[in-house]
Amino acid sequence: MKLWGGRFNENTNKDVNDFNSSIRVDKRMYKEDILGSIAHIKMLKAQNILPIDSCKKIEEGLLYLLENIENNNIQIDDDFEDIHSFVEYALTEHIGEAGKMLHTGRSRNDQVALDLKLCLKDNSKLLIKDILDLLKAIHEKASKNIDTIMPGYTHMQKAQPITLAHYFLAYAEMFKRDISRIEDFFKRLDEMPLGSGALATTTYPLDREFVARELNFSKITLNSLDSVSDRDYVIEFLSILSIIMMHLSRWSEEIIIWCTNEFNFIELSDEYSTGSSIMPQKKNPDVAELVRGKTGRVYGDLVTLLTVMKGIPLAYNKDMQEDKEALFDALDTTKLSLITFTGMIKTLKVNKDVMEKSAHGGFTNATDLADYLVKSGIPFRKCHEIVGEIVLYCIEKGICISDMSMCELHKFSKVFKEDVYNEISLENCVNQRKVIGGPSSYSVKIQIKELERLINNYKL
Structure with a gap:
């Protein structure tokens, strides 16, 4: 059944019916x-x-449909054009002619x-819950690795020693921003x-604020043209999903590297x-690799809708039907990625000794050596030059700075x-960095406490 057709003399071509139909996508609503x-x-x-x-008969019939669809007593028929036409048809079949009154004062557009x-x-609330579950896993790992020293990197080159807790908490900040x-x-x-109708509201005396209160909306939209042609909220949500996936992908890249024999910083559970x-x-x-790969898919969903919307005039146009396929694909992909990624983080094993040994190489304490000279009154730029020469000397000798004798240093x-x-x-290099936000145990414990506060106090 279609919600239209009186103006037409001929039936719609079957291929056009299939092409026009959205029920396979929108029936989830x-x-x-x-x-x-x-x-x-x-x-x-x-x-x-x-x-x-x-009205009473229609309301009772709608409640009957909801209960029976959820209990699988009523199956949604994919032969219908969309979920709206199916619901109206099923309602009319159940309660009779009164069902045909349901669409009074509204359009499929609004x-x-x-x-x-x-x-x-x-789904926004469910997504926040999934992110909070990941933050809980991060909190647990960080709390157990406050003193686990590892090399920090810039340009994928060893830079300065940090702790694994500090590293985990960096990603916590990203996901906190996502929330x-x-x-x-x-x-x-x-x-x-x-209440916006097809584009110009209606002559019926609708009470839009009544509907807003019934459905727990804080306000009503103010322009009917914009109301039915707006998909900014879908694009914005896809943007958020893309950023979440970008964060997961960055972390996945590091996990993939850390699992290699060359790094051996972590070992993933057999389950993941x-x-x-x-x-x-x-x-x-594979979990990390798939998350990294699926990120491109979510980006594609965002670009799809941006491209669909870029040339659409006011108000509703059939192009906009493409919004749901992109939205639901990105939403499902992101949610599954978050859930699977969280399990992987929870179960990974940290090779602490390997991390600390790696931090000893690469001259990660060179900046601290320069700072030592600065405290003696030498200008930093000169200290930088001196330590650079020391590093070059160590490279030629095949030793670390800490291996140098006092006689060698005095040269x-x-x-x-x-x-x-x-x-x-390394312990001093880390724990002397007590500036808020740094890797010292003092600073990291503050970060852990703040994360714990957010997790415990969040109300969904």
Whole structure:
């Protein structure tokens, strides 16, 4: 059944029907469509637009549909054009002619906008929960690795010693920002579009604020043209998903590197690894690789909708039907990536000794050696030059700075004293960095406490 057709003399071509249909994608919004319809019919009853008995029958019929679809007693028929036409048809089949009154005072244009917003309101909260689960895993790993020393990198070259806790908490900051982006997005999402009609509202005395209250929207949209042609909220949500995936992908790249024999910083659980069909020794980080790969897929969904919307005139155009396929693909991909990635983080094993040994190489304490000279009154730029010459000397000798004798150090500066060896120890290099935000145990414990506060106090 179609919600239109009186103007047409011929049936729609079968291929056009299939091409035009969106039910295979939008049927997942059956709950939102029914709840929106219940709010709409309650308003029509309150405004005396429809007979009270008809409204009561429609509301009871919609509740019946919702219960039976959720219990799999009613199957959604993919032969319908969209979920809206299926719900109206199923309702009419169940309660009779009164079902045909449901669409009074609304269009599919404002109806689908409402369904999408209701769907995103629910899924925004679920997405935050998934991110919080990952933050809990990060908190657990960071708490156990406050003193696990590892090399920090810039340009993928060893730079300065940090701790694994400091590293994990860097990603916590990224995902905390993702939550704040979702919260900020929710403010713009929380505007109720129903009542906008096809583009110019209606002559019926609708009470849009009534519907907004019924569906827990904080306000109504103010322009009917914009209400039905706006997909900014979908694009913004896809942007947020893309950023989340970018964060997961960056971390995945490092996990893949860290799993190599050359690094051997971590070992993934067998539950989150796969093998090779030909090489029996292989243990592949497929979860991390798939997250990295699926990031491009989510980016593609964002670009898809940006491209669809870039040339669309006001108000609704059929092009906009493409929004849901891109949205749901990106949402499902991101949620599954978050859930799987979290399990991988929870179960990975840290090779602490390997990390610390690696931090001893690469002259990660060179900056601290320069700072030691600065404290003796030598200008930093001169200290930088001296330490650069020391590093070159060590490279030629095949030794570390800490391996140099006092006699060797004095060849570069007489300022050096025996206390220099303590100053450039990795433990000191890390724990003297007490500036808030740094890798010292003092600073890291503050970061862990803040993360714990966010996790414990967050109300979904």
